[in-house]
Structures are given as C-alpha cells and as structure tokens.
Amino acid sequence: MVQAEPFGEGHALQQGRPQIGVRARGAEEQRGGVRGAEGEALTGRDERIGDGARGLVRARAGVQGGRVGAREAGREDAGADAGRAAGQPGPLRRTVVADHAGRIACALGAGVTAPGDGLLIVGTCLASLVATGAVDLGGEPAGLYISTDRPGHWLRAMPAMVGTAALDRVPATTGARHRDLDALLEAAPPGASGVRVLPYFAPSGERAPFVEPGLRAELLGVSLETRPADPVRATCEGIGYAARLCLAAGLAGTLAVCGGGTRSPAWTRLPADVLGRPLRVVEGEVGARGAVLAAAARYGIPLDAAAWTEPTGVTEPDPDRAAYYAKGYEEHLELLARARERARRRPGPLTGFTGC
Template sequence: MPDRLPADAVWLGLDLGTQSARCVAVDSTGQVLAAASRPLTSHRDGKRHEQDPEQWWSALAEACREALVGIDPARVKGLALDGTSGTILLADADGTPLTRGLMYDDGRAADQAVRANQAGEAVWQDLGYRSMQPSWALPKLLWLLDNEPAAAGTGVRLLHQTDLVTWRLAGHQVASDASHALKTGYHLIEERWPEKEMAELGVPAALLPDVVRPGSVIGTVCAEAAEATGIPAGTAIVAGMTDGCAAQIGAGALTPGAWNSVLGTTLVFKGMSPHLVRDPGGVVYCHRGPGESWLPGGASSSGAGVISREFAGADLDELTVLASESDSDAVAYPLVSTGGERFPFRAPDAEPFVLGTPADEAERFHAYLLGVACVERLCFDYLDLLGAPVDGPLTLTGGGARNRYWSRLRADVMGRPVRLPEQAEGAIGMAVLAATSSGASVQDAAAAMVRIGEEIQPDPARTARWTPVYLAFLDELVRRGWLDNAVAAHAKQRAAR
C-alpha cells in the first residue's frame, strides 16, 4: 500500500446512474465497508429523456445516510462523485433547478447539433471527435437556450448532473470537472472554454462553470449537507468523472492498451492511450487521463437495458440456464434508446432487429445476450481501425457483468480473456479517486484498492462457433445502411487473422 494512503481512512464513492443513486464506503485496502442505493425514476417521450434533478440530491442523501451508519466519522477523509455523461440542466444563481435534467441519451437537439458543429468544427476536430451528436451536452444546452423561458433570466447557470450535487455538498457553487465538461465543448488540450465559438453560438460566458481536472479538491462538505447526508462536515470533495471513466478507474484499467467495458443500461467503453485518438466518424472521444495519457472511449445506445424491456417480470436466472444450453444462431441488435445508435457507429435512424428465428423465450433471451457481445466486438474492431491500442487487459463491469454466463459468452465472441473485478461498479472508482486527496496517484490508489476476482479465458472452439454469426450481424448492419463498408471490411480482416 502506498505510504501516502492512510491505512485507517475511509473513502466515499458516490454514483448517479440512470436507475439509482449509490454510495459506497471503502477503506484504503479496497474493502467495501458499507454500501447503499436508492432508485431514480426517468420519463421518456420519444427522443426525450428527463429526470427530476431534485431526486438526484434526495436519493443520494438517503443512500449516504444509510451507508455511513456505524462508520466512525473521524475516518471519513474524502469523496468523489460520478454521473451520466452529457446530462445537464439550468439552475438559478442559488443552485435551484430551473429545468428538468436532460439525460445522456436525450436526442431532441438535432438542429442545435448542426449549429454546434458548424461553429465549433475546428475545435472539435482538434479534440479528435470531429463533431457532436444531438445527445451531447452542448447541443442540449443550445436547445434549452432556444426553448426554455427561464434561460433568459439573470444569474442562470449551466450545471452538469454532478454539479448540482457538489453545489449542495459544499453549500456554494464549486468547479465542474473536465470529464463532464467534455461534451459541453470544453477544450481539453488548452484547458479552457472555446470563447469565440461559444459566443458565436450565443452561449453567455457567465453561464458556464469553472472547470478543473478530475482528482482536484474542489471544496469541503458544509454543515447543512452534513446534516442531510451524514457525511462529516469538512470532508474533502474531489472533482469526479463521468460514469464510464469512474468504472474504468474502479476496474484498475489504467495502463496503455487496457480497456474497461461497462455493461449497464447501455454499453460504455473506456481505455487508456499514450496519445489522443482522433475519430473521423465522431463516435469516439477522449477524456484527459492521469499525467499525459488519454482515455478514449465511446457510449453506445445498446446494452442490457433491452433485457428489462423485453423480459420484464421474467426469471432471468432460469432464462440464463436455459440460454446457456441453447444452440441457436439467432442474434438480436440490442438497441435500448429510441434516438438511434451512438457507438460503435452513428445511425440516428437505427432500430432493433432480430436475425434468425428463436424457437422460444430462452433462445430469444440468448439472442439479446449474443447481440450485446457482437456490438462489443465491433467496438474493438472500430477502435483498432482508429489506431487506438486495444491489446491490453480487458475488464468487465456494470450490472451485466454479474451474469457469469454472459461474461463467458462475451469472452468467447471477442476471443480474448476478460477480468471481473470483485466490486464491479463506478462508485468504487470514485472511492479510488477520492483517495488521491491524500497525495497518492490514481494508479497507486487503484493498485491498493482494486481487487480482481476472476479471469475468464475464451474457448477457441466457441470463438470459431460465434464468428460467422458476428460476420452476418455486420452484414445486416451494412445492408441497413448504418455501418460503413470500410469498418465492416476491417472487422472481417481482423476476424480472418
């Protein structure tokens, strides 16, 4: 254990996901001392997806109070918070929400995305992602400025999802982190807001928060927040990261070529590269990593959310057992969002489909498990095409990683070993990041606190079994006009090696 990581300290990792708010208390060896969560509710209407921002605070406060019961307050030294990437709202000068929270996959801002890409083209190209998608924060901010009467008031602030909570924790507005600010157009290379482009888009400079690098101490917990949450007053508040980056830290995927695949409601990829990865297709973007490294990744609109949608009320354990015995070639495109696909290709008009004819519910269930694995393999093929290092260790996190058969299927389809951390969640990553307030590097904190529970080796025979299914899946994506022929050709070349 690094000398600068106090042995008796407790670090809090706070996580705002799509469906729940969570708090974990972790010691400096990685032992989880306590954890608690509270549900969050969403409202979807076509391409719109919203949450009540006040629920973020109330749910997280309740989770913290439960998790901290029985823990000596003197041991609690720091906390960090993650949220969903691209989720924003407008608030007044006191931090009171003026709008609903526009969620990470809200796709209403298509017209505003065109404007953002025209004004910021040179900056977005310099940063590697080339263009913004309608679900990104800046287009949605423009939509709010165009459509919300409250946006015309004085003292209005843009807040990312986590900014509302850190404001409440500190008792005043504190800096946002560069990870959440990425999709709002923050210039990660020059570490500033692009003033000329924002002015051209009509975004007032006073609307935008100050920004610091993740891991910076941005404040301490105030007395009022301590009363609401049970977190001791004076606890250090550390600037966090988006949920995908949080899971990456929690998985210890912090060496060049290492990747973490987060299978939650949607599939999120995060890796580490010694260089900035630029994507002509605009679906891969890079966060700033520790030191001079970069964290390339992408967020899909496909993922495990299809399971709750398609198999509501079903016994998933029983379906898994039956699916594991299936010999069906059926594969389903596991699209969750109604706003189309975001990664590993961009297709606003994408819709779910099933190739083949499942004979029963177990085979239909297996088709969705297999579809996620095929999307995951395509992610790596696309990243390799861009020149991102992809041959390091791969960890699987998120709720989907708790299904061992699914994890084995993913390893077989991709043909590569996968590691399963003992605690597969972003909140652990935030506890690790909170520990850097002691002076330890994030790599040293992760080395001390991240525990790998199991490694699954792929079965070459099963990889060969599923490869033709994967190639047929690619052909169908191309036939529908969603996947570029060049990407499919590169994937097929890799499969033939």
C-alpha cells in the same frame, strides 16, 4: 459538471444526483464493511478498506454530516476570512465535478490505466473505455475522448445506447424473467439455432461506435421451431458483437468488465467467448474505488492500487466457441451494414435522445 462555490460550513451540496451523497453517508455509517446502493453487503477487500481509507474523500473534501464545509472548522474559516479581507480568494472554494456516469472513476477502480487496456461496462447502456496516450481524430466521428487527471492520458469512450436494457424487452416477449437468464442461455446453443438480433433498441438509434439515428433493432431467423431461449441468447450474442465493435477503437491489452450484467455467470461467459479474450471481472462499487484512488493520489496518501483493483475473478474464453463467434462477428457486421442502409432510407421524424 457542477460548479459550486463557495461552500462554507452548513451549506448543503445541491446537485443533480443527490443519491450520491446518500450513498456516501450510507457507506460511512455501516460497520463491518461498506454497503452497496441496494444495501447488500460488499465482501472481500471491501471489508479490509478500514475506517481511515473510507473516510479519506470525506475528510479531504470537508464533508461533514453529508455537507461540504470547512475541513477544519475554525482554523480554515479564519484563514479564509483573513484572505478575503486582504482581497484574496479564500481556501473554502470547492469545485465539485461529476463526470458522465462516473466512467473515469470506473476505469480507475478497475485498474484500467495502461494504454491499450480496456473496460466494458455492461449496464443499461453498453460503455467501452480504452486507455490511450494519444488522441486520434480520424476515422468515423463517433464516441469521445475523456481527459483524465494525468497529463497525456485519455480514455477512448464508445458508449453504445443499449446494453442490458435490451434484456428488458426481449425476454418479456417470451414470458421469461431476469432470474431465468442463466437457464435460458444454457438452454440455447451458440448461434441461438439461427436466430440473430441486432440489439439497437433505442428510439434514437445508435451513437457509438457509429452515429445512425434511424437504426432500429432487428430480429432475424425466427421459425416455428424457435424456442423461447433462442431470441434471448441471440440478444446477448448481439450485445457481445456490439461490444466487440466498440472495443475495436483501440483495445490491445487486458479487458476488465463491470456492471449489472456481470451478476449472471452465464452472461459473463458469453462475452468472453464472443470477444475471444479473458475478462477481468471487477465488482463492488468500482466507481467509488476509483474516486478514492484518485483522491489518495491527489493528497499523497499511499494506497495499494493493485489490491484495490484486484478482480473478483477472471473468465476465460472457450477456444472452440471463440472461433465460432469470430465467424459470427463477421456475419453480424454484414447484417449491420445492410440495416444501416435501410435506416438511411427509412422515412419519419427523428425521436428525442434517450440513453445514459
């Protein structure tokens, strides 16, 4: 959270993630559609947003040329000066809030608002969010509740330490590259020919849905017959099992998925099978959509939330594979329980926190 006050005309917004401002300017300056952080054109409904909606947040927040200032220079400045002269706070004060990794905005942008609905963010970290109308402090002390802008509405968050970052480690041991991921997943059968991976690669262990600082990744079931594709698929299956365990914190409705992992069709199909439920795939600056929807609601500007949160596709699970992975999940829990016991007996100092 960044508290910045007061912001007047000509005072640049300074905070820990300056690329946010850069991206905002880039989105505003593009013609014919919004562009993403890497410069790729976003298609579909992004191109139908319109200049008025794209400029909503900037206009309402008083952002001018990448700066936060008076929304209407002159008139509002005069009002602020008069208020200060009378000993009253002026209207130019701004509170700028940046939640951790934009998870609230991502949930809004994915349409995750009804209690029981969830969002899985498949990024460097593996973050699961479930909308809820109640705070339950029982159970294992892990994860967090995030308050939203609506009274009585929270997000139950389980941000596991490692998501796709595991795929930076395992394929490298086989000489594979990221672009080979789909082919590798197709080359190995479900169950990865008996290879199992507990994907707890963070040097600081795990923080959700349980806290185990000594836990480390494990690669099991390798033999002379193991092919390069097997540990890659086993890693993705392990990530899927970890996601299923995180989502057990309250998922009862629909599930949306976003993040870099959704760029791989084969990878997107795998968690649908492991989780045994359809995945609403949402793409295209999901957090930015949520920020605009929140601003529109705040200022009473009508927007079609259903259109803004429409998924780019729905990935259905294969019934046979879902049944297979339901048994695999039980095996994963058994392996994890034994690994946690070993972690508690493992000597050595704890490392520093890493993750997002």
